[in-house]
Every structure is written in structure tokens, then in C-alpha cells.
Amino acid sequence: MNIVIGLNISHEPAVVLNIDGRILAAAEEEKMQQIKSYSGFPFLSLQYIVRTIPNVDMVKNLTIAFGCKNIEEFLGGHVSTLRYFGRKANFYYLMLDALNFFFPFIKNRESIKRLLEKLVRGSLKDLGLLASNIRFSYINHHEAHALSASEYLTGNYAVVTVDGKGDGLSATFSINENGALRTVQTLSLFQSLGQLYGVTTESLGFKSKRHEGKVMGLSAAGRSDVFYHFLERECGSFDDFLSRGSIIYQSKWVLKSTRLQYLRLVKVDTFSKFKDFIKFCLFPRDIQVFALGRILLRSKMQRFISENTLSREDVARGVQLYVEGLVLRFIQNNLSSFAINKLALAGGFFANVRINQEILKLNGLLDIFVQPAMHDAGTALGASFAIAPRKLKIPAPLSETAYLGPSYSISDYKLICSELNVSLSIERIEPRWVARKIQDGSIVGIFSGRLEWGPRALGNRSIIASCGDKKIPNELNRRLNRNDFMPFAPIVMDLDAPEALLGYKSGLMAGELMTCTFQVNPRIRESLSAVVHLDDTVRPQVVSKASNEYLWLILDSIREITGLGAAINTSFNLHEFPIVNSPMDAIEVLKVGAIDYLLFDGFLVNLIDGAR
Numbered sequence: 001m002n003i004v005i006g007l008n009i010s011h012e013p014a015v016v017l018n019i020d021g022r023i024l025a026a027a028e029e030e031k032m033q034q035i036k037s038y039s040g041f042p043f044l045s046l047q048y049i050v051r052t053i054p055n056v057d058m059v060k061n062l063t064i065a066f067g068c069k070n071i072e073e074f075l076g077g078h079v080s081t082l083r084y085f086g087r088k089a090n091f092y093y094l095m096l097d098a099l100n101f102f103f104p105f106i107k108n109r110e111s112i113k114r115l116l117e118k119l120v121r122g123s124l125k126d127l128g129l130l131a132s133n134i135r136f137s138y139i140n141h142h143e144a145h146a147l148s149a150s151e152y153l154t155g156n157y158a159v160v161t162v163d164g165k166g167d168g169l170s171a172t173f174s175i176n177e178n179g180a181l182r183t184v185q186t187l188s189l190f191q192s193l194g195q196l197y198g199v200t201t202e203s204l205g206f207k208s209k210r211h212e213g214k215v216m217g218l219s220a221a222g223r224s225d226v227f228y229h230f231l232e233r234e235c236g237s238f239d240d241f242l243s244r245g246s247i248i249y250q251s252k253w254v255l256k257s258t259r260l261q262y263l264r265l266v267k268v269d270t271f272s273k274f275k276d277f278i279k280f281c282l283f284p285r286d287i288q289v290f291a292l293g294r295i296l297l298r299s300k301m302q303r304f305i306s307e308n309t310l311s312r313e314d315v316a317r318g319v320q321l322y323v324e325g326l327v328l329r330f331i332q333n334n335l336s337s338f339a340i341n342k343l344a345l346a347g348g349f350f351a352n353v354r355i356n357q358e359i360l361k362l363n364g365l366l367d368i369f370v371q372p373a374m375h376d377a378g379t380a381l382g383a384s385f386a387i388a389p390r391k392l393k394i395p396a397p398l399s400e401t402a403y404l405g406p407s408y409s410i411s412d413y414k415l416i417c418s419e420l421n422v423s424l425s426i427e428r429i430e431p432r433w434v435a436r437k438i439q440d441g442s443i444v445g446i447f448s449g450r451l452e453w454g455p456r457a458l459g460n461r462s463i464i465a466s467c468g469d470k471k472i473p474n475e476l477n478r479r480l481n482r483n484d485f486m487p488f489a490p491i492v493m494d495l496d497a498p499e500a501l502l503g504y505k506s507g508l509m510a511g512e513l514m515t516c517t518f519q520v521n522p523r524i525r526e527s528l529s530a531v532v533h534l535d536d537t538v539r540p541q542v543v544s545k546a547s548n549e550y551l552w553l554i555l556d557s558i559r560e561i562t563g564l565g566a567a568i569n570t571s572f573n574l575h576e577f578p579i580v581n582s583p584m585d586a587i588e589v590l591k592v593g594a595i596d597y598l599l600f601d602g603f604l605v606n607l608i609d610g611a612r
Contacts, residue, residue, distance in 0.1 A: 004063045005049060006384030007120075009084070010074050010141075010166070011209050013038065014377035015045040016404075017052055018384035021391045025052040026404035026453045028377045030578045034585060037210050038578075041085045043123065048406055050127045062131040064120060065387050067144035067379025069167045070284065071112045077282040078108075078115055085119045101281050113138075139383040141166025142186070142347075146174055148382030149344035149371040150181055151390045152401060158340045160331055162187075163347035163376070164194035164209075165290060171327075171347070173334040179393065184334055189290050190245040193323045194349045196235065199294055200319040203301040204312050209348070215316045216352050217486045220534040222317020230304050231322040234297065238329045248293045258288040265295050324355050332362060341366045346382070348375040351455065353539045356516040360503070367508055370515035372402045372454035398547050402458055402513060405451025408583055413600040416583045421608050422590075428602035431550060435557030437597060438466050438567055443476065445572055445595040447586045448550065448602065452579065456514040457571035458541055459491065459551045461579045461586075463595060465568040467530045472568065479594045482575040487533040489514060493555040493565030494544040500524045500564065501540060511542040514569075527564045541569055550602055 006016035017025040025048065030036055032044035050056060068074050075081045077100060078093035093115070100108050117136050124134070139147075145161040159181060162171040170192035174181040187193075198208035201215050235246045248254065253261065259281055268277050280291060305315055327349070341364055350356060350370050360368050371378050390396065408416075417424045434444060442465075449460045457463075463480075465472050467490045477484045497504050497511060501518040510516035517537040520528055531538050545552040559565035572580045574594060580586045583600060590598045590605060598605040 002063075002388045003053065003059060003061070004065055004384045004387045005046075006065045006067065006380035006382070007042070008067045008376050008378075008380040008383075009041070009116075010068065010376040010379065011037070011039065012373075012375045012377040013040065013042040013045070014373065014380045015042050015049045016380040016384050017049045018388045019053075021385075021388045023381065023384070023396075023400050023404060025049055026373070026381060027406070027451070028373070028453075028578075031405070031451065031581045034578055034581065036576055036578050037207070041119075041123070046123060047127055050124070050129050053129070056129055059129060059131045061133045061135075062129070063135045063137055063387050064117075065137045065139055065380075065383035067139055067376070067383040068141045069138045070109065071116060071138070072109055072282070072284060073167065073287050075112060075116070076279050078112060080279060080282075081112055081115055081119070085123075087119070097282060101278065104281070104285070137383070137387055139379075139386045140169075141379060142169045142172045144379035144382035144386065145346040146172060146181055146344075146382065147385040147389075148373070148378040149346040149369060150174075150176065151385045152371070152396050153342060153344050153369055154393050154395060155342065156340060157342040157344060158335070158338065159344045159346070161345075161347040162193055162327060162349035164198055165189035165192055165287075166376075166379075168286065170194060171330065173330065175338055175340065184337075185330075187242070187330070188245060189286065190249040190293070191241060192246070192290075193326050194347070195290075195294055196231070196246075196297075197319055197323055197349070197352075199298045199301060200315065203298055203305060204315055213351065214483065214486060216320060216354055217533070218313050218316035219320035219354070220537075221313040221485075222311070222315070222320075224310070224314040225318065225321075226308060227305070227310055227315045227318025228321050229318075230301075231318060234300060235322075238326055241326060242330055242333075246293070248297050249289065254289060254293050254296060258285065258292050261292055262288075262295075265292065265299070320354065323349075324358055327355060328358060328362070331359060335362065335364065340364070343368045344371070345369070346371045346374050346378055350374045350515070353515060353517045354537070356510065357518065357537065360510055360516060367510060368516065369509045370513065372452070372456065372458075372513050372515070374454065374515070377454070398512070399450075402453055403450040403460060404453040406581060407450040408600075410601065410603070413583055413603065416587070417605065420584065420587050422587055423606045423608060424600065425604040425606070429599060429604045431553035432557040434554045434597075434599070435561060438464060438554075439558065439561050441466065441469060441472070442596040443472075443479065443594075445586055445589060445598040446551065447572065447580070447583065447598065447600050451581055454513075456541070457569065457579055458514060459543060459548045459569065461572040461581075462491070462569050463572050464491065464554070465530075465570075467566050467568045468527050468562060468564075470529050472530045476568070476570065480570075480573075480575050487538075488531045488568045488570050489539040489541065490528055490531040490566050491541045491543055491551070491555065491569035493552055493559065494542055496559065496565045497540065497542040500528065500566065501538070501542075504542070508542075511540055512547070514539055514541040524564065527562060528566060531568055
């Protein structure tokens with residue numbers, strides 16, 4: 001039995017269990033901790049993974065695969081590694097970092113690796129996993145991204161990865177040759193499309209790696225191309241950017257002594273900023289240059305936006321069009337050399353569902369597959385496949401693709417309900433009852449099966465409501481404390497999807513995992529009025545009876561009432577909180593009144609008087 005635990009120690013920390021090429025479990029730490037954008041070692045995710053291993057006390061051989069090679073790029077120095085694990089620094093490790101600060105030519109990557117491995121071994125021991133032979137493997141970040149998506153496709157396909165940066169790269173294009181990937185083109189970290197989008201997100205006052213989706217949502221309302229031309233001027237034309245890199249990194253000023261330039265650019269006037277400077281100095285030189293360029297670009301952006309009094313919408317439109325043009329040129333240039341009809345996409349950049357729609361339109365493409373955890377959490381999955389690839393070269397079922405987190409039994413639900421002063425119905429609620437409540441304007445929380453893998457709720461941790469009532473979005477925004485400019489997404493039954501969604505064909509992977517937008521059929525628009533965005537697109541999840549029978553039956557009942565089997569499907573969480581993981585989390589959402597009804601695997605949760 002070949003047991004591999006994949007670990008992502010970048011942002012979106014996550015853990016994956018791979019046994020003989022099958023993914024048995026996967027978890028993201030922010031959901032386990034219920035802390036949005038959690039940063040730290042994924043202790044709770046690892047605990048869940050270890051509990052999932054069969055006969056854990058009999059395990060002798062184990063491989064830990066990290067989705068990165070250059071550890072210091074992701075963890076910095078020894079002290080930051082200790083803090084990542086919640087440990088305090090001691091004199092020995094402080095001195096090692098001090099030596100590297102003053103003598104950066106000293107190679108400390110192996111020393112940080114030894115510390116990381118020691119801390120991971122200790123965590124596994126604390127969880128009762130006492131394997132006598134634990135091996136550690138470090139997989140190139142973009143190779144891990146690519147493998148996370150490629151192992152779910154068969155036949156003739158290519159794999160594209162795009163993110164901010166990782167192990168010196170920001171994008172790759174690879175093709176499948178006899179079951180193995182061959183990389184055709186790479187973009188360096190100085191050609192980073194992800195960085196451009198992230199810096200723009202920050203320049204608008206949002207948080208990078210968290211609110212890029214808000215920028216995408218705003219872009220549909222933009223009208224001016226002023227910011228687009230600013231990006232062309234500051235970063236280069238598409239061809240120049242893809243061949244030589246961003247103009248910002250061609251400046252001798254940026255490439256000079258980076259420590260001195262950092263101090264010139266950043267006013268280090270607080271202890272927090274001083275710590276940031278120390279961390280900056282401990283990074284490898286190329287990461288220092290990357291960070292300095294980011295700071296400079298953000299400064300130029302903010303000044304330009306202010307001087308030209310640009311609206312958020314126009315700025316969002318500019319960056320959306322610019323990076324969309326770049327990635328389409330990158331992909332099209334490579335596609336023209338190969339007979340490819342399917343693409344696998346991975347990397348945080350492909351959380352941008354509007355860009356994915358444009359990729360799907362490229363000539364010759366029949367389908368795209370976006371790995372559900374497209375962001376850095378997915379590198380834990382890809383790293384595990386580097387050690388134990390899938391043996392069966394057939395598409396993996398949805399249960400092994402998207403539903404990989406914790407689940408709960410009826411006895412678990414009963415116990416938790418009794419502890420939290422709520423009751424559970426004796427019998428499952430009929431789907432028709434749920435459909436009627438939804439069409440009457442009620443908001444229903446669905447909690448069933450295993451927690452979804454990735455940022456999208458796919459019916460197991462979802463809030464559903466009527467998609468034909470224009471008043472529902474405002475009500476949901478109010479209850480969930482959510483920004484009103486972000487559109488909601490629909491869940492559509494497979495029987496209706498081909499008619500409702502222009503360009504959708506039965507079985508299209510791009511529609512199953514809520515990773516791509518589609519234009520709405522004008523004849524159906526009114527029935528989807530609560531979820532259609534300003535550009536007449538929706539980001540659907542197309543559900544079949546085989547993938548989620550209970551939810552499909554709810555949609556089928558809605559279809560009997562309205563003529564269209566569709567509903568709003570938004571993630572089961574309050575705004576700025578992660579998707580709920582446990583029944584306790586779900587009950588808390590019910591108690592604050594964000595939803596009207598809560599179903600645990602079809603059983604209705606009832607609040608007892610005074611429970612709110």
C-alpha cells in the first residue's frame with residue numbers, strides 16, 4: 001500500500017490523502033479552523049487525514065509530498081517556519097537567520113528543510129502516526145498545480161497553470177504525451193498575470209488572495225479603457241510581456257541592491273514594517289526583486305487611479321481585459337502547434353470564471369476542466385500524484401474529485417442537536433416540501449455528505465433559494481452580511497442546462513464544478529433574474545441525479561412549479577467566513593437567522609424555544 005500525504009504550506013494550507021493513486025480525503029485548513037484565509041500549518045486538516053488512513057497503527061512506510069521545492073520562498077527563514085507551526089523561536093534558530101541576513105550567500109534551504117521535516121514528524125507522532133520510514137519529497141510548485149488537474153483527464157489534452165508565483169515560475173503550458181506531461185512553455189515570476197490582478201485588487205482597497213473575485217464582479221460594470229492603457233504602458237504589450245516580461249522588471253532601479261531600494265520605497269516606521277523588512281531580506285534574491293516590483297507597481301497604480309479619479313468598476317474592467325488578453329494569447333500561441341481539444345486548468349488565476357468562459361470559446365476546444373481547488377491548496381493534491389499517480393486512466397467520479405472532506409452520520413447529528421438545544425425530524429423531508437418552501441421565498445441551508453474540496457459550494461454545504469425572485473438577492477445580502485455587487489450563482493438540473501445556458505452541452509465538465517460562466521438564453525433570463533449578472537452571464541453548477549440525487553429531486557420539484565429546474569446556490573457561510581465544516585457551524589448560521597430552514601442529510605433541524 002503506497003500512502004502519500006500531500007501538503008500545501010503556501011497560502012490556502014491543505015492536506016490530501018493519496019493511497020495507491022486514489023484520493024481518499026482532502027481538506028483545507030481555513031474550513032477546518034473556520035478562519036477565513038487562515039495562515040499556518042494545517043494541523044486540523046492533518047488530523048482529519050490521519051484519522052482517514054485505514055489501520056493507521058500498521059503503517060510502516062509513508063511519503064510526505066510538499067507542493068513546492070524552494071522552501072525558503074514560501075516559509076522565509078527558520079523563525080518564520082517555527083511561527084508557522086505556532087512555535088516560539090529559540091536562540092539557535094535566531095542566530096541562523098541572523099547569519100543569513102548578514103551573509104545571504106550562505107545556503108540555508110537544507111537547514112530550513114530539516115527544521116520543517118522535524119516539525120512535521122512531531123505533528124504526525126502527536127496524532128499517533130508512528131511510521132518507521134517517513135520520506136519527504138518536494139515537488140515543483142507549478143508541476144504540482146499541473147498534476148492536480150491532469151490526472152482527471154484522458155485522451156488528447158493540454159494543461160495550463162497560472163498563479164502569482166511559485167518556484168520561479170508564474171505559468172506553464174504542458175501537453176499530455178503517453179500519460180506523461182511535457183512542458184512546452186513557461187512564464188517566469190517576472191511575467192506574472194496573477195501578480196497584476198493581485199496588485200490591482202490591493203490598489204482598490206481589497207485584500208489580495210481573497211477578494212480578486214470582487215474585482216472580477218465589478219469589471220462587468222466598467223466602461224472606460226483608461227486603466228487598460230495604463231497597464232499596457234507600464235507592463236507592456238501582450239507580445240512584449242510574454243516574451244520579455246513585465247516592463248516593471250526591466251528597470252535597473254528594481255534590479256539594483258534590493259534591500260536599499262526596499263528602504264527607499266517603503267517607510268519602515270513601525271515594528272511591524274521592520275519585521276516585514278527582515279522577512280524580505282531572508283527571501284532569495286529573485287523573490288526580493290519580485291516583491292520590490294510588486295510594491296512599485298502598486299504605488300504607481302494607486303497614484304494613477306487617484307490622479308485620474310477612476311471608478312472601481314473602470315479599474316476592474318481594465319485589469320480584467322488586460323490579463324484576459326494575455327492568457328488567451330499565451331494559450332492560443334501554444335494551442336496552434338498541437339491537435340488539442342481539451343484543457344485542464346489549475347492555479348489561483350483560474351478562479352476567474354469569466355476568463356475561463358473566454359478560454360472555452362477558443363477554436364477547437366471541446367471542454368475545459370478546472371481543478372476544484374484551483375488555488376494553492378491544489379498543490380497538495382498534485383504533489384501526491386507526483387509520487388502516486390492515478391492507475392486507472394478513466395475520469396475520476398465526482399466523489400473523488402470534489403467531495404473529499406469530513407462527513408457526519410445521523411447519530412452524529414442527533415448528538416450534536418441535543419447538545420445545542422435543537423431537535424431533528426424523525427423522517428427525511430420530502431424534496432417537494434423543500435421546493436415549495438424555496439418558491440415561497442424561504443432560504444434553506446443544505447448540509448449533507450462530505451465537505452467540498454475547493455472554494456465552491458457544490459450542494460453539500462450550500463444555501464439555496466429561489467432564482468426567479470428579484471428580491472431574494474437583497475434579502476440574502478442582508479442576512480449573510482454580503483456585498484450587494486457580487487452576483488449569486490445558480491444550480492441547474494442537467495435536463496434544463498442545455499436550453500438555459502448558451503454554449504453548454506450535456507456532460508461539459510466546465511459546468512459541473514461552478515468554474516466557468518455561461519451566457520444566459522434570453523428566453524430563460526426572467527426565470528434566472530436573481531442570478532444573472534450585468535453582462536448576462538451566470539456561474540452555474542449543473543447537477544445530475546447521479547451526482548446528487550436529493551438536490552436533483554428538489555430541482556425537479558421546482559421544475560414542476562416553475563418550468564425550470566434551477567435555484568440559487570451560494571456557499572453555506574456568513575460573509576467573510578469559510579464554508580461551514582461541521583453541523584455545529586451550520587446550526588450557528590441557523591441561530592443567527594441567516595437561513596429559515598436547515599437540513600442535515602434531508603432531516604430538518606428545528607430550533608427549540610429560546611435557542612436563537
